[in-house]
Amino acid sequence: xxxxxxxxxxxxxxxxxxxxxxxxxxxxxxxxxxxxxxxxxxxxxxxxxxxxxxxxxxxxxxxxxxxxxxxxxxxxxxxxxxxxxxxxxxxxxxxxxxxxxxxxxxxxxxxxxxxxxxxxxxxxxxxxxxxxxxxxxxxxxxxxxxxxxxxxxxxxxxxxxxxxxxxxxxxxxxxxxxxxxxxxxxxxxxxxxxxxxxxxxxxxxxxxxxxxxxxxxxxxxxxxxxxxxxxxxxxxxxxxxxxxxxxxxxx
Numbered sequence: 235x236x237x238x239x240x241x242x243x244x245x246x247x248x249x250x251x252x253x254x255x256x257x258x259x260x261x262x263x264x265x266x267x268x269x270x271x272x273x274x275x276x277x278x279x280x281x282x283x284x285x286x287x288x289x290x291x292x293x294x295x296x297x298x299x300x301x302x303x304x305x306x307x308x309x310x311x312x313x314x315x316x317x318x319x320x321x322x323x324x325x326x327x328x329x330x331x332x333x334x335x336x337x338x339x340x341x342x343x344x345x346x347x348x349x350x351x352x353x354x355x356x357x358x359x360x361x362x363x364x365x366x367x368x369x370x371x372x373x374x375x376x377x378x379x380x381x382x383x384x385x386x387x388x389x390x391x392x393x394x395x396x397x398x399x400x401x402x403x404x405x406x407x408x409x410x411x412x413x414x415x416x417x418x419x420x421x422x423x424x425x426x427x428x429x430x431x432x433x434x435x436x437x438x439x440x441x442x443x444x445x446x447x448x449x450x451x452x453x454x455x456x457x458x459x460x461x462x463x464x465x466x467x468x469x470x471x472x473x474x475x476x477x478x479x480x481x482x483x484x485x
Contacts, residue, residue: 236309237262243301245365246335247319248293254363256289258301258313266303273298273315293320321361335363336406343398347417348390354418356385358411360402367403372396372416373482374467390418397484412458413451413484445470445478452485 241259248254260266270284274297281289281299289299296319304310321340341359348354360366370380373396377385387394399413449466451458470480 236307237266237303237305237311239303239311239313242314243289243299243316245316245318246363247321247359247361247365248363249361250293250320250322252293254291254293256291256299256301256316256318258287258289258303260303260311262303262305262309264306266305269302269304271300271302273300291318293318295322296320317365319365321359334406335404337362337366337402337404337409339402339409339411342412343385343400343414345414345416350392350418351389354385354387354390354394354416356398356400356414356416357383358400358402359383360409362402362404362406364404366409368400369403370398370400372398374464374470392418394418443476443478445473445480447473447480447482449482449484 237260239258239260241257243256243258246254256270258268258270260268268285268287270281270289271278272281273279274295289301296317298315298317300315301313302310303313337360339358339360341357343356343358346354346356356370358368360368368381368383370377370385372394380386385398385400395416395418397413398416400411402409402411447466447470449462451462466482466484470482473480
């Protein structure tokens with residue numbers, strides 16, 4: 235209770251060579267002293283000369299940091315551990331010179347074909363200051379438990395099939411990964427011609443109201459758009475409430 239940290243350092247995810255500052259602020263009954271520590275793999279050690287509230291860093295490798303604050307009565311507290319994630323190889327998506335720390339996707343998930351009962355892994359990564367948080371979606375629906383860079387489903391079901399994408403966000407904004415298709419099943423994947431025939435049968439045999447929604451977000455000479463994907467899924471829910479049978483297609 236003699237020392238209270240009023241500003242915790244925050245984790246960041248940055249390209250190699252990027253310069254930034256970790257900050258720690260505290261209040262106490264006497265004057266305070268600061269000492270920063272870093273941990274790489276299993277080695278934890280004080281940062282030489284790092285005895286100020288601010289710790290300037292030039293990103294070289296992924297490490298953990300904490301700050302110890304002590305007073306003249308030998309009271310001491312430690313700040314939260316924070317992660318400085320450093321991306322060594324950033325080809326596309328490198329932040330511009332005037333980057334303000336908004337999320338930048340550096341790894342998109344890839345299309346997966348998985349047998350029923352087998353595990354599913356989807357990976358993504360984004361840079362950001364502070365480090366982005368993640369939220370995965372399937373067919374436009376939020377996946378409540380999937381809030382990490384890696385989506386993990388231990389035992390897949392046919393219902394896990396669909397179009398997946400992830401949103402990386404921080405205080406500066408949000409950025410979406412590419413949407414990718416995940417196929418779960420043990421049978422043969424239908425060809426495009428068989429898909430068309432299947433949709434034709436759906437229309438011929440249906441007796442109720444049917445809505446066909448198509449969202450295009452991938453263009454040859456334009457950056458990918460995410461709004462059409464969200465619009466399709468939001469519109470599909472609305473039409474289903476109105477009694478429509480909805481067929482949704484992407485790209």
